[in-house]
Amino acid sequence: MFExxxxxxxxxxxxxxxxxxxxxxxILLVLPVLVILATLVYKGGSIISMEFxxxxxxxxxxxxxxxPALFGTVWLVTxxxxxxxxxGVAAAIYLSEYAANNWFTRLINLAIINLAGVxxxxxxxxxxxxxxxxxxxxxxxxxxxxxxxxxxxxxVIVATKESLxxxxxxxxxxxxxxxxxxxQTVRRIVLPNAVSGILTGVILEVSRTTGETAPIMxxxxxxxxPFLPESIFDQTMALxxxxxxxxxxxxxxxxxLPYGVALVLISMVLLMNSLSIAFRIYLRNQKKW
Amino acid sequence: MERTxxxxxxxxxxDRRNLDWYIDKLVQILVFIGGISAIVFIIGIFAFxxxxxxxxxxxxxxxxxFFLSPFWEPSDExxxxxxxxxxxxxxxxxxxxxxxxxxxxxxxxxxFIGEFAxxxxxxxxxxxxxxxxxxxSVVWGFIGLTxxxxxxxxxxxVPVGLNVLNAGVILGLMAAPIMTSIAxxxxxxxxxxxxEAAEALGATQWxxxxxxxLPAAKNGLLGAVLLGVGRGxxxxxxxxxxxxxxxxxxxxxxxxxxxxxxxxxxxxxxxAVGSDHYQVLFTIGIFLFLVTFVINLTADLIVRGIRxx
Numbered sequence: 181m182f183e184x185x186x187x188x189x190x191x192x193x194x195x196x197x198x199x200x201x202x203x204x205x206x207i208l209l210v211l212p213v214l215v216i217l218a219t220l221v222y223k224g225g226s227i228i229s230m231e232f233x234x235x236x237x238x239x240x241x242x243x244x245x246x247x248p249a250l251f252g253t254v255w256l257v258t259x260x261x262x263x264x265x266x267x268g269v270a271a272a273i274y275l276s277e278y279a280a281n282n283w284f285t286r287l288i289n290l291a292i293i294n295l296a297g298v299x300x301x302x303x304x305x306x307x308x309x310x311x312x313x314x315x316x317x318x319x320x321x322x323x324x325x326x327x328x329x330x331x332x333x334x335x336v337i338v339a340t341k342e343s344l345x346x347x348x349x350x351x352x353x354x355x356x357x358x359x360x361x362x363x364q365t366v367r368r369i370v371l372p373n374a375v376s377g378i379l380t381g382v383i384l385e386v387s388r389t390t391g392e393t394a395p396i397m398x399x400x401x402x403x404x405x406p407f408l409p410e411s412i413f414d415q416t417m418a419l420x421x422x423x424x425x426x427x428x429x430x431x432x433x434x435x436x437l438p439y440g441v442a443l444v445l446i447s448m449v450l451l452m453n454s455l456s457i458a459f460r461i462y463l464r465n466q467k468k469w
Numbered sequence: 470m471e472r473t474x475x476x477x478x479x480x481x482x483x484d485r486r487n488l489d490w491y492i493d494k495l496v497q498i499l500v501f502i503g504g505i506s507a508i509v510f511i512i513g514i515f516a517f518x519x520x521x522x523x524x525x526x527x528x529x530x531x532x533x534x535f536f537l538s539p540f541w542e543p544s545d546e547x548x549x550x551x552x553x554x555x556x557x558x559x560x561x562x563x564x565x566x567x568x569x570x571x572x573x574x575x576x577x578x579x580x581f582i583g584e585f586a587x588x589x590x591x592x593x594x595x596x597x598x599x600x601x602x603x604x605x606s607v608v609w610g611f612i613g614l615t616x617x618x619x620x621x622x623x624x625x626x627v628p629v630g631l632n633v634l635n636a637g638v639i640l641g642l643m644a645a646p647i648m649t650s651i652a653x654x655x656x657x658x659x660x661x662x663x664x665e666a667a668e669a670l671g672a673t674q675w676x677x678x679x680x681x682x683l684p685a686a687k688n689g690l691l692g693a694v695l696l697g698v699g700r701g702x703x704x705x706x707x708x709x710x711x712x713x714x715x716x717x718x719x720x721x722x723x724x725x726x727x728x729x730x731x732x733x734x735x736x737x738x739x740x741a742v743g744s745d746h747y748q749v750l751f752t753i754g755i756f757l758f759l760v761t762f763v764i765n766l767t768a769d770l771i772v773r774g775i776r777x778x
Contacts, residue, residue, distance in 0.1 A: 191673045198675045199585055205577030206586075209649070210597035212642055216604065216612055270503025278497055279504065290769065291507040297696075297765035298514060298758060299703025300606075301730045304737075305754040309517035313742065330510050337507070361493040391605025394705040394730075398737050420607045427611050428710060442611050446604060453603040457596055 220446060224439025232440060241404060241426055242433050246441055251408055252321075252416030253448075256396065257389045259325035259412060260332065265382055267329075268336025275337070276344040277366050296334035300394040303331045307399035322412040324400025331395050332385045339381020343374040376463050380456045387452035391445065393420040403429065419445050515758060522751030525551075529745065530752070541716045541727075543736065543746045551749045553756075558718040559726030563708055564701035566637025566722070571645040571697055576690065578645070579652035584678050595650075602646035606706040613639045613711025627723045631713035634722040639711050640704055644697040651696060651772070655689020656682055688771050695768035699761050705730040729753055 235245035271288075279285040307327030317323040347370050355365040401418040403425050409416040423445055427438040519526075538552025582594050613635050621630035659682050667681040683690070705728075713725025714735065733750045740747040 195674055199581075202577050202581035202585060205574055206581040206594060209574045209578045209642075209645055210594060210601060213597055213601045213604070216608075216616075219612075219616060267503050267506055270500045271506055272503075274500035274504030278500060288504055288507055290766070291511045293769050294511055294762055294765050295507050297699050297703070297761050298511075299705065299730055299761055301705040301733045302514065302518060302703070302754050302758050302761075305518045305521065305733065305751055306514040308737070309521040309751070310513060313521075314517065333507065333510070361489050363493040363496040364489060366496075387603055391603075391607065393605070393607040394734055397734060420605060423611060424607050424706065424710070427614055438611065439615070442608050446608050449603055449605055449608075450600055453600055454596075457599060461592075 217446065217450075220439055220443040224436055224441075224443040227436040227440035228443060233444070236406065237404070240432075241430050242437070246419065246422060246444065248405060248408055249417040249419045249422035249441075250444070252401065253390060253419040255321055255409065255412075255416055256325050256328060256400070256418055257386055259321060260328040260389050261382065261386065263326060264329035264333050264336055264385065268333050269340050269378065271333075271337045272340030272344055273366060276341050277362065277370065292334050292337055295330070296338075298331075300331065300392060303327055303395045304398055306330075307395060312399055318413065319398065319402075319415055320400050320413045321409055321416050322400070324396040324416075324418075325412070327395045327399045328389050328392060331392065332388050335385045335388055336381055339384060340374070340378045343377020343381070344370055346377065347373045376459070380460045380463070383452050383456040383459065387449045387456065390452065391420055391449045393418075393424055397421060419448075515755075518751055518754045518758060522748050522755055524743070525745060525748035525752050526755075535752070539716075539718055541732070543740075543749065549745065551745075553729065553753060555716045555718050556727055556729045556732055556753075559712065559716075560702060560708075560728040560730070562633050562719050562726055563636045563640055563712060563728060564698060566633060567640035567644055567701045568694065568697060570638055570641025571648055572694060574641070575645040575648035575652055575693070575697070578649045579656060579693075580678060580683075582649070583653045583656040584674075584682065598646045598649050601642070602650075604643075606643065606704060607710075609639050609643055609707040610710030613707060617711065621723075625723065629713060629723075629725065631711055632723050632725045633712070633719050635713075636708050636711040636726075636728075637722075639707050640701045643704060643707060644700045647700060648693045648697040651693035652686075652690050655686040655693060655772075658689060659685045692768045692772035695764055695771065699764040699768065702764065703730060703757060703761050704728075705734050709734050729757055 232245045233250060234247050236247055237249075238244035271292075275285065275288065279288070304327065307323055311317045311323035311326050312319055315323075317326075351369050351373065352365050355369045356362075360368070396418055400415055401421045402415040403417075403421070405415060405417050419441065423438060423441045426433050426441055534550070534552055536552075536557075537554055538550060539554040539558075540550040540552045541555055542550045578594070578598065582591055582598075586594060613631070617635045617639065618630035621627065621632070621635055625634075663681050663685055664677050667677045672680065708728040709731035712728060712731065714727050714731060715725045716727050717724055719726050733753055736746070737750050740750065
């Protein structure tokens with residue numbers, strides 16, 4: 181066939197060079213995930229135990245466990261989900277199924293993009309101004325959860341909209357031709373086919389909400405509370421803020437403690453994320469159309 | 470011969486408004502409320518932050534002092550000064566360094582993932598990038614404090630490792646994943662016939678990428694960089710923990726600085742509601758909101774521009 185000429189050989193070498201260079205850049209970029217995880221496990225792994233997870237912090241947070249923070253995070257995330265999922269799914273249904281392609285819809289999309297881009301500390305200021313002061317919720321789980329819900333709303337909207345739009349248009353047309361109303365179509369045909377996609381978005385939101393710190397600092401999360409919250413109008417500890425506190429604000433914390441808190445936090449977040457990714461890949465392989 | 474027209478349905482018969490019709494209308498209103506909620510919240514954020522900062526904006530606000538004074542001395546009892554120049558310099562230096570770190574990495578990764586990698590490698594890299602994006606900012610700050618800090622002290626023989634370099638690298642790693650995925654989208658949006666045409670002319674793969682695909686995707690790549698800048702500008706916990714948090718216009722990479730966002734996070738808890746200091750922090754919030762708004766808007770217009778082409 182063809183003899184490999186000087187030029188082709190040179191091109192191949194350069195090609196290989198570029199490929200290796202870019203591969204190294206990519207590996208360098210993703211390496212931190214593994215390095216961070218390994219460091220946290222290495223330095224904080226020893227402290228993780230059932231006792232660490234399920235007892236209160238003692239001695240000015242220099243010893244003991246993280247139970248109130250863990251408990252508080254679950255509270256905050258659950259309430260935030262209860263607020264943002266119905267709102268976000270409704271918004272996505274509107275945008276995907278009802279909205280016309282006009283300036284108003286573009287405005288809504290623009291607002292969603294900007295809502296996702298507002299700095300987290302500005303969300304915190306909004307939470308203080310709106311929920312803590314104006315609506316008089318005080319610094320409470322409710323105020324913090326609402327702030328978190330608004331901040332992560334774009335995650336739900338975008339994920340839901342994508343999964344609604346991946347349902348083929350012909351499904352809807354078939355349903356309309358049977359005389360069904362728009363809502364009957366959405367309820368019986370579109371939503372059942374999109375529900376798993378929506379779920380991946382919700383899991384992703386759980387992961388985002390769990391890690392947020394700035395928005396809850398002044399709206400409902402406390403540095404240290406020796407008891408568990410009893411209602412949504414109480415303050416609570418939260419895992420993310422607890423990491424900040426034990427890492428920077430408290431003197432005399434043993435080394436392993438903040439690493440342990442960070443390990444628990446990052447495990448929860450990455451677990452949720454991996455779950456969401458695995459679920460998405462599974463769905464893609466299952467897809468019938 | 471007389472024609473008899475078929476019986477016209479009466480108005481009542483023609484009316485198909487049964488229960489389902491009303492439910493449909495009701496749902497339409499409900500989802501519409503969900504739809505406009507994003508607009509309501511954006512306006513609400515701007516309104517509430519402005520209301521809380523209004524007292525300072527209307528009374529004591531001096532454009533010159535606020536933007537051009539490097540002195541941030543809010544707790545000076547006699548003459549507190551609220552100049553954000555040093556804070557802006559802090560944010561800008563950290564974000565600037567972050568972009569210097571993130572642009573080559575995210576662009577390189579996007580090209581590799583989009584154009585070179587295939588199959589399983591490609592999927593695993595994408596998942597890792599996504600996981601990188603998921604690490605919470607407070608954990609990044611903790612990494613800056615515990616891993617980067619001693620590393621910088623050892624490597625460069627400086628007394629403190631919490632500085633522009635530390636926060637810049639951390640912020641670069643935080644911004645890179647989102648930039649990578651948007652840049653990869655931009656590369657994917659370049660039609661295959663561009664690549665085929667270049668290959669038909671005898672271009673090698675890297676010539677196709679560097680001379681055809683990258684120029685064609687440049688708007689999307691610019692959008693990716695802008696979103697990265699927006700990310701860095703608004704990041705709070707990581708810069709609070711990794712910059713060293715001292716008010717300073719930096720001369721070198723090893724100077725500690727303080728960012729706009731971190732100032733709010735660190736000081737809001739200590740101020741009395743309604744005090745001057747409190748209102749100034751909200752004024753900084755308005756400034757942050759407006760800057761990120763413009764950045765996101767521009768990025769969106771650029772990215773949408775290529776989609777419409």
